[in-house]
Amino acid sequence: DVKVTQSSRYLVKRTGEKVFLECVQDMDHENMFWYRQDPGLGLRLIYFSYDVKMKEKGDIPEGYSVSREKKERFSLILESASTNQTSMYLCASSPGLARFEQFFGPGTRLTVL
Amino acid sequence: AQSVSQHNHHVILSEAASLELGCNYSYGGTVNLFWYVQYPGQHLQLLLKYFSGDPLVKGIKGFEAEFIKSKFSFNLRKPSVQWSDTAEYFCAVNAANNDMRFGAGTRLTVKP
Numbered sequence: 459d460v461k462v463t464q465s466s467r468y469l470v471k472r473t474g475e476k477v478f479l480e481c482v483q484d485m486d487h488e489n490m491f492w493y494r495q496d497p498g499l500g501l502r503l504i505y506f507s508y509d510v511k512m513k514e515k516g517d518i519p520e521g522y523s524v525s526r527e528k529k530e531r532f533s534l535i536l537e538s539a540s541t542n543q544t545s546m547y548l549c550a551s552s553p554g555l556a557r558f559e560q561f562f563g564p565g566t567r568l569t570v571l
Numbered sequence: 572a573q574s575v576s577q578h579n580h581h582v583i584l585s586e587a588a589s590l591e592l593g594c595n596y597s598y599g600g601t602v603n604l605f606w607y608v609q610y611p612g613q614h615l616q617l618l619l620k621y622f623s624g625d626p627l628v629k630g631i632k633g634f635e636a637e638f639i640k641s642k643f644s645f646n647l648r649k650p651s652v653q654w655s656d657t658a659e660y661f662c663a664v665n666a667a668n669n670d671m672r673f674g675a676g677t678r679l680t681v682k683p
Contacts, residue, residue, distance in 0.1 A: 562607075
């Protein structure tokens with residue numbers, strides 16, 4: 459079974475703090491993704507990575523950056539957290555693009571005060 | 572860029588009722604289609620997927636979906652829902668440009 463783990467289930471941070479969300483997958487997948495999930499908006503892609511040290515912007519990259527130094531790990535960074543970044547963050551991985559399903563982690567519910 | 576529309580925000584059914592959740596997408600080329608489900612407190616998981624071939628695809632837990640190319644639709648169906656089907660359902664489309672798009676989701680509540 460593919461396992462995608464995220465470092466925290468719940469996180470509370472203050473405005474202006476730097477926030478790191480970590481994601482690890484154990485299936486040697488090439489591709490990893492970060493989404494945010496908000497009620498009524500579904501999942502929106504923040505960034506994805508198709509290889510180590512490679513990254514592509516998704517639909518809503520503003521205010522976020524990512525890092526992929528190792529194949530199994532994909533980090534999402536909020537450089538200076540703001541209240542409008544309060545959300546559920548989902549990490550996913552897949553062995554390829556297009557035809558391949560994505561496997562999701564449990565999510566991190568981030569609250570920025 | 573393609574977009575995905577799910578017609579119903581919240582559907583409430585009684586057990587044993589039939590279910591159909593609508594999904595339409597806007598992309599004229601080849602698409603790969605998915606339905607994901609998120610049970611309360613759990614992570615998103617794949618229900619079924621369509622790449623090519625028979626447009627009627629069967630997934631887990633008795634779900635099926637039909638791809639109608641002329642209508643740009645991929646509706647999810649189940650003949651008889653159970654209380655345990657209470658969840659949020661997401662349609663997703665991945666076009667040949669590898670851009671996966673999710674719909675806004677439909678929350679299904681099944682009353683016992």
